[in-house]
Structure formats: C-alpha cells, structure tokens
Amino acid sequence: MRLWSRPGVLAVAGVFGATLLAACAPTVTGVPRAGAYTPDLANEVAGVERVDLRKDFADSPQSVNDYWTKDRTDEAEAPPLPKPDGNTTGTEEEAVSVTIHPTTGALDQVPPSANGDHNGGQRWSKAGLSGRTVGRLYFTLGGRPYVCSAAVVNSKSGRIVATAGHCLFGTGERREWVRQVMFVPGDEAGKAPHGRWSAETGFVTKQFMNSAFSTATSTSGSGWQFDTAFLRMRPLNGKTIQQALGAQGIAFGHRPEGLMVLGYPSAKPFDGKSMRYCSASSTRTHPGVHGDYGLPCVMTPGCSGGPWLTRFDPVKGAGYVVSTSSVGDSETLYGSTMGKTAYDLYLEADK
Secondary structure, three states: OOOOOOOOOOOOOOOOHHHOOOOOOOOOOOOOOOOOOOOOHHHHOOOOOHHHHEEEOOOOHHHHHHHOOHHHHHHOEOOOOOEOOOEOOOOOOOOOOEEEOOOOOOOOOOOOOOOOOEEEEEEOOOOOOHHHHEEEEEEEEOOEEEEEEEEEEOOOOOOEEEEOHHHOEOOOOOOOEOEEEEEEEOOEOOEOOOOOEEEEEEEEOHHHHHHOEEOOOEEEOHHHHHOOEEEEEOOEOOEOHHHHHOOEEEEEOOOOOOEEEEEOOOOOOOOOOOOEEEEEOOOEOOOOEOOOEEEEOOOOOOOOOOEEEEEEEOOOOEEEEEEEEEEEOOOEEEEEEOOHHHHHHHHHHOO
C-alpha cells in the first residue's frame, strides 16, 4: 500500500519508526531540503508581525459560560465546508518527524484496516479516550453563533486543543478572529458531560490568515494548505483540560497508517447532536487540494476542525492526530497535513 506525505516532509515507513517519544518530550529529526522552506512565509506580507498568529481572548470564563445559553448552542451554525479551489500548487516544508503519545501511553502498531472503511458519517460510540477528548467548539463571528469540532492533544502545558484555522479566523467577508470560544468535549445533544471549557488564546498559521479565502461555495488561496489551529484553554475547577480528561497523541511529518476521522457534522442530514466518524484503511490525494489528505466521507459542515487520527485503537479510543477536517465536497473530505509549520505553531501555543 502506498501512503503519501507532502514533498519535503520526512516520511517514516511502516510504524512511526524509532522516533516514538515519551509522552510530552517532542524532538525533531530529519534533514531539511535546502532552499525548500521559508520559516515565516507571512513575513513576506508587508506589515505582518509574529504576534498576528495569536489572539488573546478578552472574554472571561464566566462571560463565555453565560453567553452560551441552550438557545444559543442550539442556534449555532456550522461555517461552510466549501469545495477545494482547484489549485494544485503546494508549498514544500522542512523535514520534521515528531511523535507525541496519547496520555493512555504509546500505542502498538494498529493495522490500517482496524477501523474498516466507512464513509457515511456513522454514529461513533465515543469509546475510551475519544469520548472525553473530542467535542464541539462554539464561537461567535460578527456576533453570530457558530460551531466546529476539536480535540484535546497531549502537551507539556496540558492545555492544548487542536482544530482548523477557519474555525478561529474568518476567511470570508469578515477577516477577523472569533470570540466567545467554548469547547465542550463529549458533547451529546447539547449536554456537557465533561465540562464547558473557555479558551484563553488562539493560534493560527500566518500563511492561513494571509492567504486563505472563501465564499459559501468555494475556497481560494494557497493558505488552505495550512488550515491548522490550536487553542490554549483556561483551567476549570483547578485542573488543566488534559489533567481532567486526558489527551490524544499528535504526530507531525508522519504518514498515516489508516485513518479515523471524528467530528460533529451539523448540516443535513446530520444535526450536530452526536459524534460521527468516517474511516479508511488508506489515504489518497486529489489534484487541487494542495496535497492534503483525502478520504471518502459524506460528513457535512460542523465536522470542520475534527481530528484525523492514525493508528487509532477503537477500544482505547486513542490515536495520533495527523490532520483536522478542512474542506470537502459531497463525497470526499480533506484534511491539511501537519508538517513543520504546524509543529512550530504547536510549540508556540504550548509555551
């Protein structure tokens, strides 16, 4: 079986190789390709400063909790999941090979076919760690309530949640940061079995902020290759979100070995009230998606930002996040790969 990674990103054959690391001690290996990587592409845009990749949310935990009444969570819309723009050009990145285990511990090699091939957005059992770490991400943009998906990932700070860039920064007429950001892990029909967590800071790649655009039906710009974002969450009841719930693993620069994609699709025929999944024993790429991962999946808007997990153990509900849901059409869902740019952003968020 041939698996793919974006040119310039170190690919490790078979298992994740000898670079499997202790839970919170990431290291970088690999040989950079000379001249292939610009460490900070957004610096080419006049007037852009490094601070632009982060947003400190002024909304207090109490104001966030008060804002998200049942009526507002019920009314929250999913941002569009627009079709790819047909651009086949992708940016090469410096090689990176980083593996951070889930809090359940290092996972043995799971056969790529362990979760089967399912494209219908079937209801997921929320087995094990998945039911505590994957959830709905609520936010406002232009004063309107919206909802995406997200997942807790292992980090030194114990405060990091992964999602998509377009769930934190508007790519349409309102090119601005979102507000009133609340994460509800294990959300089930609007209930919060594991608490309502407010975000302290958001982090989006500057490539995405400056070069990703969308309408209700299409995308444009090379920034969609970097549709990755992280949130630093505030503690709740004296604990970090990872201390309270655990966290999925995360891997940068690795080819997936089978995929489990989780999220909360909200547009018809789904209603956003339950966690859904698609799975594949292999990945494929399609022209015009900047080299993103793709798999057959009919999940609709609302699944954006949900984790793409490789080596996913269906009993433990644990795996390694290698992507988040980004764009799609009626048959295929795409997720931007996590390479050196995403890893740098992760480190920035985990300071």
